[in-house]
Amino acid sequence: MSEEMKRSVLNFISKEQVGDDYFIFNFEMPKDIKFVEGQYGAFKHVDKDIEGRKVRAFSYASKVNENVFKIGTKIIETPSDFKAKMLELKPGDTMTVDGPLGDFTLEEDENSVFLAAGIGITPMRSMLMKMQDINYTQEATLVYAEHRQFYCFKEDFNKMTNVNVKYEKTGEDMKSTAAKMGAKYKNDAFYYISGNPGYVTAISTILQGIGIDSKNIKFDKFTGY
Numbered sequence: 001m002s003e004e005m006k007r008s009v010l011n012f013i014s015k016e017q018v019g020d021d022y023f024i025f026n027f028e029m030p031k032d033i034k035f036v037e038g039q040y041g042a043f044k045h046v047d048k049d050i051e052g053r054k055v056r057a058f059s060y061a062s063k064v065n066e067n068v069f070k071i072g073t074k075i076i077e078t079p080s081d082f083k084a085k086m087l088e089l090k091p092g093d094t095m096t097v098d099g100p101l102g103d104f105t106l107e108e109d110e111n112s113v114f115l116a117a118g119i120g121i122t123p124m125r126s127m128l129m130k131m132q133d134i135n136y137t138q139e140a141t142l143v144y145a146e147h148r149q150f151y152c153f154k155e156d157f158n159k160m161t162n163v164n165v166k167y168e169k170t171g172e173d174m175k176s177t178a179a180k181m182g183a184k185y186k187n188d189a190f191y192y193i194s195g196n197p198g199y200v201t202a203i204s205t206i207l208q209g210i211g212i213d214s215k216n217i218k219f220d221k222f223t224g225y
């Protein structure tokens with residue numbers, strides 16, 4: 001994307017835990033922030049000593065005109081110091097974000113098939129929330145896989161009237177559904193894939209194997225939990 005990088009200050013509001021290890025962090029939406037739904041930024045703590053990596057990339061989970069700026073991440077039992085400090089955030093604490101980055105963004109005039117796994121759902125929430133505002137008239141399907149059935153933002157998705165939402169439990173179910181979506185829309189849709197690198201590669205390979213052009217596939221690989 002052509003946007004100029006800019007630093008914004010984020011004021012922490014609250015966090016939500018989904019299942020065992022997914023966390024949604026809520027900040028006040030900065031008045032000066034600019035981004036396109038689906039993009040991400042580089043986040044830093046303020047006035048905290050961090051061991052190891054001091055910058056982390058997170059996708060924006062909000063649309064631009066929401067009052068709350070959301071990000072989500074997976075935090076394991078023995079997290080990095082960066083994520084441990086995130087868990088310690090209190091209302092009024094601040095982080096910074098440099099961005100926007102990336103081109104995992106919505107093609108507004110095309111049919112859309114979203115294929116998310118785990119916390120890879122975050123940029124898709126951003127795009128799907130945008131679709132509620134722009135008079136999106138194409139067909140849209142969200143397929144969301146999480147083997148433990150810990151589905152982030154499920155309440156938001158269940159309220160959407162212009163998106164067909166399907167929840168999957170296993171990787172095999174997701175592969176089967178991805179193949180069905182590819183057979184249905186062929187190259188008359190854009191396919192958005194987001195999750196860990198192995199998942200993204202597997203789903204991309206399936207779609208290209210049934211004739212989906214690589215230019216119709218967008219992906220966002222999540223690494224470094």
